[in-house]
Amino acid sequence: MHKQVYEFLLKNGIDCNYDAEKDEINIYITLEDFKYELYMKFPLYYPYEFPELYINNTNGLMIPHMYTGNRLCLYDTNEVLPNPQNFLQDALDSVIRAKSLLTDSKNKENMIDYQLETVSFWEAKVFGRVDYLGGKNLTTHLLWRYEWLEGYNIVADEKEKITEFINNSYGVNPKKMFYKRALFINIGKNILVNLKNIKDIQELIPESDLSQFYGFLIKNSGKGLIILYADNGVGKCIFSLEISLSSYGVKLSRRSIKGVLVANKRRTFKRFKTRNFQMQRLFTRGGDGNVCFDKRCLLIGCGSIGSYVSKAIIDIGITDNITLLDNDFLETENLARHLCGSDHLCLLTSKAEALKLELLKHYPAMQCNSINENAWEYFLNRCTELNSFDLILVCVGNTVIEKKVIQLLKDNQIEKECIILWVEPYLVAGHALVFQGEIGETTEKNIFDVNGMFNNNVLVDSRKYLKSEAGCQSAYAPYSGFEVQKFVLDFLDIYYRKIYTKKEKHNYEFTWIGKMKWARQQKFKIKSKWRSKEDRFMELRRIDN
Template sequence: MTTTEIHNFLLDEPCVCDISVQENKQYKKHSYLYVITCGLVVETTQFPLIIGIPEDWEQNLFDFYIGDDFNRPFLPHVETYNKLCLFDLEGALIDQDFFGLLSQCIHKAITLLSDGLNEKNKIDLIHEFSSYWNALPNSLYSCCTAQFSADIGSLRYVKKVVHQSRSRTDSYKFFISEDCGAFSDWGINETQKIGGFICLSPKEYLYPPDPRSELSLSYINDLLRQVPSPKLRTSFRKIGCDKLLVFFIHQPDETETLLGVFAPKSEFTEVDGYYQLRLENGTTLYPLSIQRVDSNYLLQRTAHSQDSVHRCLIIGCGSIGGYLASQLVQSGISDLTLIDPDKITPENIYRHYLGRAYIGQYKAEALSNRLQTDIPNLKIKSIPETIQYALENYDINFAQYSIIVSATGNHNVNRWINRQLISAHIQVPTFYVWNEPLDLGCHVAIINNAGAASYEDLFYHDSTSGDLYDLTAYCAPGQKITRQVSGCSNSFVPYAATVSIKSAALCVDSIFAYFDQRYRPNSVISLKGDAFYFKKAGFKMSPVFLAQNDSMQVTPLDQLVPLDGVTS
């Protein structure tokens, strides 16, 4: 397209006037392929409009701005520097038809501005409250782990100095929590001070202030007038002259709004039965841009919306166990016991969650340290011993847990675990996960240790040959799959880290599916690989692999039977 083609196209748009198109121009420090200036008539108002067309418009769309000299009202979806937020591009497909897309954006801008002038989309100010609050002048960054379980309370905060080389002035950031111990969990050791929080449930919406102006003291005092002073005295009496206040607002439509303010050199005065904040002359009132870092909030981005109450025992912290533990804590299970007697060795690092920085460390202890560094608020106990030794010599018992996972990949260890659970009548759901060689696949067996089902149901004893066969195996029997590096003690089954990651994901999904009652107990879930490398190595697949038509299959243990057939 050319400047003339764009100009002529816009002439046909009835709400667009006073058109000018310039090529290779800058606007608001952005370089554009074309910059269009025009008038956009919305009802009885003509908005001065600037449209920036970037070179990569196929990926990032067009930028629409209202002219800076125009005295516009405070409108939803218009940022402080007058850019219109037309579309949420997350996951959106952008039409590659330039003129069709330009027309669509113009009509979207008309609708957005018309709805703003008529207050039809005023509720969007509530849904996007944080973005307007964070854009206020003098805003300071803060992160907060508080849960706000009460209506009113005290909290602790740490103010850290941030040196800004460009402006040559210092700024601040804050860490806020109700829990004193949370600071050390985040590596914060500075002096803690006392602030306060108030949870509000107004009958009418509380709208954000206009971010084009500094936060007014009257806005905060209006919030304080929501709660009579007698309710605040006990919780706020220890707050010093530097006051940090957090307001957690439950809007009438149940939208939650979190905002904070830092008022140095200030005091509370009581006016008509309400606390009011008064600043010392020349003192700046700082809005706090609060980033929530509590687990309940952060888990909203996952499929699991709240911290799980499960206690999980993981036996085996090798290739599967490492990825499995990581995925479990990222799914909200925060209470783990990790058991593994082995240390990380150099040959582990290409298929283990832990890398070379942990070589020489016990897997259980190293995994615990890594997880607690990455994820807050975890409760992890690590035992660098075998499960047999741990049960005899440590203060643990199978019955203490709501989930048991064996990620040893060893049928003999799994059979021992299952016998212990059955003999002690412990009906904790137990998940046994293991890999097949190379890229054949993986399995998860779910056994709740009630009734007649047991781990032994996975095997078939051939009375003629005397051999014991795995009824789930994708690998045909009678083949030597293990490899050796330096003697029998260093033999291993070859498979890539990607297989262990799939096994871990299958196990985690199976755990949540079980508790959601989507999987029945005493079943085995089998996930087929494509067997490309397995066949390339000259190995043969079992009739079980060949007979499974779907990539994933769930089979009750009492339906496992030997399959006859030709291997391939």
């Protein structure tokens, strides 16, 4: 097959020869009297993958689309796929693309491509790796740096975030951690072509940030890790590098630093591959980038419903800062319908702490705190602290607590938006109350019946469908993990599209119908309003008008 490719290229006027020993095709492309030598290699799964072309000597060409090892990048395989039935034409097209790439590079007609490929170029020759756990501060500022292994650095705004990351991601808790400082510099929109030495880096730094740059180098004896935050014209990107100045016997100071930098202007630096864990980056590259993260949330109740709510409000882009409150412990009985797994059962762990660790495994740079306390402590004695949050979500499945929350809202002791979620046995139905405005007489009439109980339940006396095991305090509402996830995701989808993004503030009731058909077959007592509804029916209605 490979020799067949060679013969086809030769037939189509390509200057080439076949190296049978290496099973490669040597290809020669002449531009302005200089002959560039390339060779074509065939990947393991050829022709289901494109052939690979490498250039032996770039002869000073600045080629924007090139991998490590001088392999030319000729296709974006997310957009173009090989055609195994027409593999000969694929090979010829690859050579034609390579010639076009070299011609454009020779004539410097693809400099804009070089700018766009800056990250790929940077990472082609790296010394090590940096895991960046920075927050939302994009101004030039100091960071903490921990070199865990040689060439592997973890960088964050706070030391605790680094420790947290190592513990959650690798299951290791280092006893002695020696931290250094790193410097984050926002260089804005800049030309990022051909960065080779310290002078090139210094010229990228805004005039207003040079003083901080000088001070950082002075304090760290001319050495240090720099994180550059840049706009390459297409998007935001991060570059990590380590500078090491030679002082030439001169003591570094505010008076001498500029001269020392001039003396080191041709000195090279160490490049690092950066893994950017910033929330905005994760949701731009791993999503559609349409996230706000503008709410500081408090989640009260970290059981089944609460665990899935916590993940969903992050995934949908509402928050990257959440505090979890629950004094219950995670048990084996929780696993089938909880976000957390058995890895949190080695030691007795509160649901709040287990959920925090689980969320941080997904999103190491987010802000997440856990409070292992009884919710009544806050409702009765520390209510004002609740108002430090933008959004409070209550997922406790306890009517007494839920009614207390509503009373606190009515009395204006809780002044922030509040959502209460609960489900009925077997998840015949799920419910949510959203309070954004004042709780007046109309809202109360829509929520409570004449006996002061919630009037929007679907089952008649849902308590009779609870289950119990041996021992006291063993009653529980049976429902599956799949059903509760479906309820949570459906509600938050409706909430995000029809409530969260609206400027008007109102109070709402949401009802979700789950296993209604099954409940009818089991002869459950169902309120007439809901008896004919089909599974997955949803209703959102205003309750303040």
